[in-house]
Amino acid sequence: MSAQAGKRDWGARVIILAPYLWLAAFFLAPFVIVLKISLSQTALAQPPYLPVFDLTAGWSGLKDFVAQLSADSFRLLFSDALYLFSYLKSLQVAGISTAILLVVGYPIAYGMARVSRAWQPLLVIAVVLPFWTSFLIRIYAWINILQREGPLNDVLMRLHVIDTPAAWLSSDTAIYIGVVYSYLPFMVLPLYAVLEKIDETLLEAAADLGCPRWKSFWLVTLPLSLPGVAAGALLCFIPIVGEFVIPDLLGGSETLMIGQTLWTEFFSNRDWPVAAAIAVALLGLLLVPILFYERFQQQSLEGGR
Amino acid sequence: MAVGGEAAESRATGEKPPLVRFEAVSKRFGRVTAVEALTLDIAQGEFFALLGPSGCGKTTLLRMLAGFEVPTEGRILLGGEDIVAVQPHRRPINMMFQNYALFPHLTVEGNIAFGLRQENATRADIAERVTEMLALVRLQGLGGRRIGQLSGGQRQRVALARSLVKRPRVLLLDEPLAALDKKLRAETQFELMELQRKLGTTFVIVTHDQEEAMIVADRIALMNHGRLMQVAKPAEIYERPNSRWVADFIGEVTLVEGLISADDAIDSALGQLRVAGIGVAKSGDKAWLALRPEKINMSSERPAGELNALAGTVFEIGYRGDMSIYKVRLADRTLMKVARANVSARGKASFGAGDLVWLSWPPDAGVVLTG
Amino acid sequence: MKRGASPFNTISVVLGLAFLYLPITILVIYSFNASRLVTIWGGWSLAWYRQLLHDDAMLQSAWISLRVAALSASAATVLGTLAAVALTRMGRFRGRLLLSGMVYAPLVMPEVITGLSLLLLFVVVNVDRGFWTIVIAHTTLTMCFVTVIVQSRLVGFDRSLEEAAMDLGCPPLKTFLTITLPLIAPAIAAGWMLAFVLSLDDLVIASFTTGPGATTLPIRIYSEVRLGVKPEINAVCTIMIAIVALGTVASSLIVKRGVMRRERAALGAQV
Numbered sequence: 001m002s003a004q005a006g007k008r009d010w011g012a013r014v015i016i017l018a019p020y021l022w023l024a025a026f027f028l029a030p031f032v033i034v035l036k037i038s039l040s041q042t043a044l045a046q047p048p049y050l051p052v053f054d055l056t057a058g059w060s061g062l063k064d065f066v067a068q069l070s071a072d073s074f075r076l077l078f079s080d081a082l083y084l085f086s087y088l089k090s091l092q093v094a095g096i097s098t099a100i101l102l103v104v105g106y107p108i109a110y111g112m113a114r115v116s117r118a119w120q121p122l123l124v125i126a127v128v129l130p131f132w133t134s135f136l137i138r139i140y141a142w143i144n145i146l147q148r149e150g151p152l153n154d155v156l157m158r159l160h161v162i163d164t165p166a167a168w169l170s171s172d173t174a175i176y177i178g179v180v181y182s183y184l185p186f187m188v189l190p191l192y193a194v195l196e197k198i199d200e201t202l203l204e205a206a207a208d209l210g211c212p213r214w215k216s217f218w219l220v221t222l223p224l225s226l227p228g229v230a231a232g233a234l235l236c237f238i239p240i241v242g243e244f245v246i247p248d249l250l251g252g253s254e255t256l257m258i259g260q261t262l263w264t265e266f267f268s269n270r271d272w273p274v275a276a277a278i279a280v281a282l283l284g285l286l287l288v289p290i291l292f293y294e295r296f297q298q299q300s301l302e303g304g305r
Numbered sequence: 306m307a308v309g310g311e312a313a314e315s316r317a318t319g320e321k322p323p324l325v326r327f328e329a330v331s332k333r334f335g336r337v338t339a340v341e342a343l344t345l346d347i348a349q350g351e352f353f354a355l356l357g358p359s360g361c362g363k364t365t366l367l368r369m370l371a372g373f374e375v376p377t378e379g380r381i382l383l384g385g386e387d388i389v390a391v392q393p394h395r396r397p398i399n400m401m402f403q404n405y406a407l408f409p410h411l412t413v414e415g416n417i418a419f420g421l422r423q424e425n426a427t428r429a430d431i432a433e434r435v436t437e438m439l440a441l442v443r444l445q446g447l448g449g450r451r452i453g454q455l456s457g458g459q460r461q462r463v464a465l466a467r468s469l470v471k472r473p474r475v476l477l478l479d480e481p482l483a484a485l486d487k488k489l490r491a492e493t494q495f496e497l498m499e500l501q502r503k504l505g506t507t508f509v510i511v512t513h514d515q516e517e518a519m520i521v522a523d524r525i526a527l528m529n530h531g532r533l534m535q536v537a538k539p540a541e542i543y544e545r546p547n548s549r550w551v552a553d554f555i556g557e558v559t560l561v562e563g564l565i566s567a568d569d570a571i572d573s574a575l576g577q578l579r580v581a582g583i584g585v586a587k588s589g590d591k592a593w594l595a596l597r598p599e600k601i602n603m604s605s606e607r608p609a610g611e612l613n614a615l616a617g618t619v620f621e622i623g624y625r626g627d628m629s630i631y632k633v634r635l636a637d638r639t640l641m642k643v644a645r646a647n648v649s650a651r652g653k654a655s656f657g658a659g660d661l662v663w664l665s666w667p668p669d670a671g672v673v674l675t676g
Numbered sequence: 677m678k679r680g681a682s683p684f685n686t687i688s689v690v691l692g693l694a695f696l697y698l699p700i701t702i703l704v705i706y707s708f709n710a711s712r713l714v715t716i717w718g719g720w721s722l723a724w725y726r727q728l729l730h731d732d733a734m735l736q737s738a739w740i741s742l743r744v745a746a747l748s749a750s751a752a753t754v755l756g757t758l759a760a761v762a763l764t765r766m767g768r769f770r771g772r773l774l775l776s777g778m779v780y781a782p783l784v785m786p787e788v789i790t791g792l793s794l795l796l797l798f799v800v801v802n803v804d805r806g807f808w809t810i811v812i813a814h815t816t817l818t819m820c821f822v823t824v825i826v827q828s829r830l831v832g833f834d835r836s837l838e839e840a841a842m843d844l845g846c847p848p849l850k851t852f853l854t855i856t857l858p859l860i861a862p863a864i865a866a867g868w869m870l871a872f873v874l875s876l877d878d879l880v881i882a883s884f885t886t887g888p889g890a891t892t893l894p895i896r897i898y899s900e901v902r903l904g905v906k907p908e909i910n911a912v913c914t915i916m917i918a919i920v921a922l923g924t925v926a927s928s929l930i931v932k933r934g935v936m937r938r939e940r941a942a943l944g945a946q947v
Contacts (some may be wrong), residue, residue, distance in 0.1 A: 011849055012766055019759035019819070020771065023778040026816040030793030033800050108692035111685035123689065125924065130696045133920050134877045136894050137913040140901055141699035144706060144910075151702060184696065204373055205406035207393040209420030209471065219419075223410045235784060242786020244880055249901065259788045266792065276796065279789045290784055297780050 031283075038276035039069040073277035083261065083278070087285065090258040093172075093247075094240040097179040098233050101187040104180060105232065109191035110221075113198075124192070131185040139178050139249050146174055146250070174250035175257075179240055187232040194228025195221070227296065234293040238286055258282055322385065324349040324507050325370065325475060330379030332365050332531075339365040341531040342379070347475075352501045352508045354522035356515060358554070362531040363511045367477050370509065371400045383474065394423070399473040403480045405464040407452045413439075413463050414448035420471045438466040441500070458489055469504070478510040482517065494520050515555055519543070527551055543597075548676045552595040557630065559601075559641045560674075561594040569668065574637040579612040581669035593674045598630060598644035600670040603656065604663050611665035617641065619660045631656065633664060700917060707910035724911040734896060734912060741876055741893040744807065748814035749871035755815065756822025756871070757864055761852075763823070764830040782820045790817060791884030798885065805887030813885040814875040821874060822867035829863035830856075873920065 077083045112123045130138060145152050146168035153165040168174055198221060206216035244259035251257070256264070258278065266275035323346035332340040340362040347353045355363035368374045369381060372393030380387045388396055399420070407416050417438055421431045439445050442462040452460065461481065468476060478497075482490045498521050501508045512518050518525050519539040527534040527542065534554075535547045546552035549560055563573030565586050571578050571594055578594055586592055607614055617633040620640060624647075631643045641664060645655070656662055707725075711718030728734060759779050763772070782790060794813045798805055833856065841851040857864075879894040886895060893912075900909055 015758050016762045016766055016769060016775070019755045019762065019779070019823075020775055022755055022816070022819075023759075023775070026794065026797070026812060027778050027782070027790075030790075030797040033796045034789075034793045037796055104692070104695075107684075107688035111687075111689035111692075114682075114685050115689070126693055127696065129921065129924055130700060133700060133917045134894065134897075134913065136877065136879055136897055136901070137703070137916060138699060140897070140909060140913065141703040143901070144703055145699055181695070181699070184692075188692070199404075199406065201402050201404055201406040202408060204371075204393070205400075205402055205408075205467075206419070207373075208371060208398075208400045209467070210394050210423030211419075212392070212394050215423070220408060238784040239786050242788050244788050245898075259786060262788050262792065272796070275792060279792050282786065283789060286786075290781060293784055294777055294780055298776065 034276045034279050036069075037273055038073055038280045039071060040273045040276075041070050041072060042271050042273050073273040074281070076274060077277055077281055085255050086258045086261045087281070089255045090241045090243075091285075093175060093179065093243075093257060094237050097176055097183070097240050098237045100176065100180050101183055101236050102229065102233060105184055105187035105191060106229075108184075109188045109195055109228075112188070112192050113195035120196070124189075127185055127188055127192075135182060136245065138182060139246055142174070142178055142181065143169065143249060146177070169250060170252040172251065175247050178246040178250045179243065182246065183236045183240065186235045190231040190235060191225065191228040194225050194231075198224050227299075231293070231296050234289055234296065238289050238293065241286060242282060321349060323347055324351075324384060325509075326380075326382040327366070327369075328380040328382065330366075330369065330376045330381060332362070332369060332374060333377045339531055340369075340376075343531070343533060345526060345533065345536065347507060347509060349507055350505050352498065352521055352523045353510070354518040354525045355509065355511045355528060356518040356525050357513070357528035357534075359513060360530075361528040363526075363528050364479060365531075366528075367400075367479055367509065367511045370475070371398055371477055372396050397471075397474045398477060399468040399471055399475075400477040400479060401464050401468040401481050403483060405460050407460060407463055407467070409452050411452070412448065413444065413450050413452070413455070416452065416463055417448075417467045417470055420467065424471070434470055438470045441469075442466045457484055458493075461485065461493070465500075469500075469506070473506065475507045475509060478508060480512055481510070482512075482514075490517070497521055519555075527554065529554075545672055546595060546674070549593055549595070549674050552672070552674060557598050557642050557644070559596045559598070561596065561639075563592060563594065565590045565592050565673075571673065574639075575615055575635060578671075579668040580671060580673050583673050584675075586673065586675045590675055594671045595674055596641070596666065596671045598642040601641070601643045601664050601666045603631065603633070603643050603645060604665070605656075605660070607663045608665045612668060613670075614663055614665040615641070616661065616663055619656050619658050619662055622656075622658060633662060635664075703910055704914045704917065707907065707914040709907065709910075724907045725915075727908055728911045728915075731908065733891075734893075734908075737891050737893040737896040738912075740807070740890060744810050744814060744882075744892060745872045745875040748811045748818060748875045749868050751811070751815040752819040752871040753822050753864060753868045756819040756867060757826050759819065759823045760826035760830055764827055779820050779823050782817050783824070787817075787878075787880040788884075791881040794881070795884040805885060806890045807887075809885045809887065810882050810890060810892065813881050814871075814878060817878070817881055818871035818874045821870050822864075825867040825870065826860065826863050829860045833860065869923070876916075 108127070112120065112127070115123065144150060148165045148167060148169075150168075152168060153162070156162050157165070202220055202224075203216055206220050207213070211219060242259045242262075243257060244263055247257045247260055248263075251260075262275050262278045262282075265271045265278060325347040327343055327345040330340060330343045331338070343362075343366065345366075355366060357363050365374060369376050372388075372391065376389060379389075381389050383396070383398070408419065411419065414435055417435050418431050421434060426434075435448065436445075439448055442465055444459060444462050444466065447455075447459070452463070455463065461484070465481070481497075482493055485493060494517060497508070497510075510518070510521065519542075522539060524536065524538055525542055526536045529550060535542055535551050537545075542551065543555055546555065552558045552560065561571075561573050561575065561578065563571040563578065565583055565588050566572040566577065567588065568583060569580055571580055571583075571592055573594070580594065583592070602608065602611075607616070615635055617635045619631055620634045621632040623630040623632075626647070628644050628646045631645065632640045633643055635641055643664060649655070708720050708722070709718055710721035710723060759775065762769075763776055763779070766772075791813070794809075794816070795805070798809050803809060837855055837859070838851050841855045842848065846854070877894060878892075879898055882892045882895055883898075886892065897909060897912065900906060
């Protein structure tokens with residue numbers, strides 16, 4: 001009996017430790033490193049920063065190490081308006097996009113929840129399928145459409161809405177279109193999951209008590225769907241803040257979003273400490289929403305039982 | 306389906322016109338017929354029960370009255386007016402749902418006041434009526450609780466309060482006591498009856514529990530396969546069932562098959578049995594004698610003077626505490642059910658398995674059924 | 677939710693789907709356009725597909741992407757399933773909150789942050805970047821998706837099946853392997869597919885963690901796209917769309933057939 005218990009313990013430990021160790025090594029440790037590098041100084045060396053952590057240097061090496069840490073990168077972030085505007089722009093784009101996604105995605109999710117059960121799995125696949133085709137491809141498809149000689153201008157000119165081809169690309173509008181297009185499944189699916197679970201007898205009860213259809217939507221369906229709204233909004237807002245590909249391909253060269261700024265600092269300027277500082281500040285900015293999201297996940301999984 | 310003897314009694318007695326009338330109502334779902342050409346009256350102030358096995362159509366009928374299903378054919382009249390085209394939220398009918406359907410995002414007070422808020426009642430009026438309702442269902446002071454914090458019995462009361470607060474003309478109850486344990490169910494049954502008497506509202510209850518229907522209802526409509534089998538007061542359904550199906554569905558019964566031989570007798574495999582009357586049946590018709598277990602006497606010797614007396618052996622005893630049901634094997638190897646109250650406090654049975662006994666009953670103890 | 681969609685509901689869904697599929701449809705159509713210019717329709721042609729077959733660099737990138745995706749998806753599925761089991765079946769162990777946090781964070785974290793942090797890790801530890809660093813990075817990113825899918829399946833799983841098995845003498849580990857695992861297999865398969873597709877499609881993290889000779893398909897497409905619209909790209913994209921579409925439809929049919937067979941078996945058992 002005790003041998004069996006011991007074996008079970010060992011098995012349970014493996015189950016917990018395997019993913020734990022992997023994530024600790026490849027998720028947590030990297031963040032610590034990012035923090036450390038954000039406190040380093042730029043150097044023309046390989047790797048391009050100082051100090052380099054050297055375990056063999058001993059205690060005095062450690063003291064040197066700490067002495068060389070500097071908050072220069074962070075000071076740069078706060079002093080140069082470029083970075084501030086970049087953060088603000090990212091928050092703005094994320095905020096507005098999330099709002100658009102809600103307005104566009106809710107009717108779709110609601111419609112999906114109301115069709116007969118036979119159609120629903122098909123609709124879910126239909127909504128998810130574009131997401132499974134390459135993200136890059138879909139943005140590229142929009143470049144196709146939005147370019148000067150593209151079909152959008154073609155159609156608009158034929159309908160006499162505009163006279164000369166308009167420049168849709170390299171603009172904020174193009175970014176919004178691309179973002180809404182790419183993140184729509186992330187908004188629709190959590191909403192649909194919550195809407196689909198709403199007990200239909202609740203709506204019957206509302207009708208029985210005198211509520212016409214549109215009113216029972218406001219008083220019963222909408223409040224009960226709020227967890228889905230929150231989950232979808234967070235699932236979209238947080239990653240959009242750090243978006244890189246969409247603004248890079250569809251946006252203009254005026255204010256860059258923070259993801260682009262980070263990329264430029266890292267790849268073009270080879271300024272790793274500043275790039276790391278941008279990442280740390282971004283993480284700090286998003287910490288509260290991320291924690292909210294984590295709480296939601298816990299609640300929804302525990303409440304679902 | 307031709308039912309032997311009397312026609313299915315569906316008209317309400319009394320001079321007043323019925324409050325609710327189903328007129329030749331049918332409901333089909335694709336190829337399945339849930340309700341078949343049903344005509345039924347429900348009187349004002351009645352506690353009416355729809356009873357039957359699963360799938361008999363009683364819930365469908367209730368939902369048509371509430372407005373959640375639309376009849377394929379027929380009319381539904383409320384106070385003389387056809388309400389089939391009226392949307393559920395416009396009908397002066399309220400329903401207490403089987404799963405209660407309480408709004409989880411509202412408090413007790415919020416749930417009860419919900420219906421009143423749709424009527425645009427004043428804030429003071431709403432508060433007053435909600436307090437009144439809470440007192441009526443004995444939930445005073447719990448107005449601020451969230452639904453998740455309530456027990457099953459408390460939730461049931463909130464559901465009841467919510468459905469009554471609008472003072473509907475008809476209250477529909479869809480298996481309201483199914484989730485309660487036996488003791489709570491018995492208490493709630495009496496509370497429902499008291500409530501109905503006090504308010505005078507017409508209650509229509511759907512249940513598959515025949516005991517419940519017999520206790521609470523003024524009249525019962527027994528349904529099977531979408532049709533009415535018998536509509537009558539509980540005592541009448543029990544004592545004078547109109548068919549073998551009804552006799553078998555309600556309570557326990559022994560059916561003895563035979564041929565009518567005279568105005569007061571049936572010839573069966575057990576000999577000639579005397580009956581009090583054969584109704585519209587004629588001599589030579591096939592008939593069944595329905596005998597309720599409590600109407601049969603059991604004795605160790607042949608009783609003198611009884612016209613109907615049969616010998617048998619006790620085969621099995623079902624002990625129920627208050628009474629025991631004896632299964633007695635007769636000469637033709639059929640079983641007859643006899644019920645005896647356990648009057649002896651010491652729990653000693655008067656008869657044991659294998660005992661030879663005599664069963665007897667007066668001619669008017671049984672009912673002759675031809676269908 | 678009540679069945680019975682109003683016209684507004686139907687229109688919303690149709691418009692939504694149209695919006696989602698229109699750009700892809702246009703792209704597919706243009707991949708067959710004989711003319712280079714988007715404004716002129718030159719007739720149907722397979723020229724770009726033929727050109728694609730001769731583009732060695734593109735083909736090699738595709739091969740690299742497929743191998744990275746297969747390896748990382750498999751590793752992610754194993755680790756993700758373990759994490760899901762740990763979170764749902766192991767009760768409240770020490771560090772559960774941290775594990776849960778680490779598992780769900782990549783779902784929302786901006787990819788530039790995860791990409792940067794992984795690259796810095798590899799630099800500090802002095803690992804040569806290339807094929808294997810991308811595999812590690814993708815495994816880390818996609819395992820959380822697998823966990824989400826498998827966890828939601830486990831939470832809804834009927835425990836009485838496991839209890840019945842143990843009641844009949846089956847030890848817990850064996851019960852898991854012979855009873856639970858087969859029944860949640862569709863969720864695990866779905867997780868693998870999702871991890872595969874995410875890896876195949878990833879640009880940002882691959883860009884950070886790649887090295888010489890490990891150019892994945894998205895990286896190559898991206899560098900070409902920056903130079904402007906090219907019809908060969910349309911052809912590549914159309915092929916990828918076709919593969920994914922066929923794969924999704926095939927897998928859903930397989931799952932459906934599996935479900936139908938199980939349901940029929942269950943019904944047969946009842947008769």
